[in-house]
Amino acid sequence: MLSATCRRLAPALRRLRALSAVAGRFLQVPGARLCSDQSERAEQPHTFHPALLQFLVCPLSKKPLRYEASTNELVNEELGIAYPIIDGIPNMIPQAARTTRQNEKQEEAEQP
Structure with missing residues (x-):
């Protein structure tokens, strides 16, 4: 059968x-x-193709993103967040984004 x-x-x-x-x-x-x-x-290798940047925007602010090759992330400078790229596919879920301004906020809090 x-x-x-x-x-x-x-x-x-x-x-x-x-x-x-x-x-x-x-x-x-x-x-x-x-x-x-x-x-x-x-x-x-699964790499991100930078030509996709002309179609991708941040789902929160709808602003263009910048590709950071050293960390393999798409960065939104305005909001201070970075979306990871896994196996060449951007993970554009806001909950998966990493904050990039955390160090800046800590430095501001330490300075009088």
């Missing part, structure tokens, strides 16, 4: 794999390669 199910699903999986390969060619970032198996995917 299980082998019969596998035989029925095999053509659909082949079509899906072919469609995803075609879609992958159109959705590729310049310089990236289409990965067909896990070993190639593990070797390929």
